[in-house]
Amino acid sequence: MVELLTFGLRLPRQLMATCPKCLGPLTDDHKCPRGPLRRVSDALATTAIGALSGWVLVLMIDDRPAGALILAAAALGAVLASAVRQAIHGPIR
Numbered sequence: 001m002v003e004l005l006t007f008g009l010r011l012p013r014q015l016m017a018t019c020p021k022c023l024g025p026l027t028d029d030h031k032c033p034r035g036p037l038r039r040v041s042d043a044l045a046t047t048a049i050g051a052l053s054g055w056v057l058v059l060m061i062d063d064r065p066a067g068a069l070i071l072a073a074a075a076l077g078a079v080l081a082s083a084v085r086q087a088i089h090g091p092i093r
């Protein structure tokens, strides 16, 4: 009975170890979250690659595409690249 009552109190104390870098709980599979600069550059790179792909695709289909078509294709490519990236790696945290 005593074990039953103290079990809930003991568990949080075992998880009290914190990571010296990010101060998060230090579990067996701990991974420090990446810095904000790295996350932003990752997202920008993905968006840029997607936009470039959309632009190139439009240029392959049409020799002299309208500006609005290029813009729309680039935006669509950026959104699709971001969606694929999130599907593979999970949302940017």
Ligand SMILES: [Zn+2]
Pocket (backbone or CB within 6 Å): 019, 020, 021, 022, 023, 024, 030, 031, 032, 033
């Ligand atoms: Zn950490």
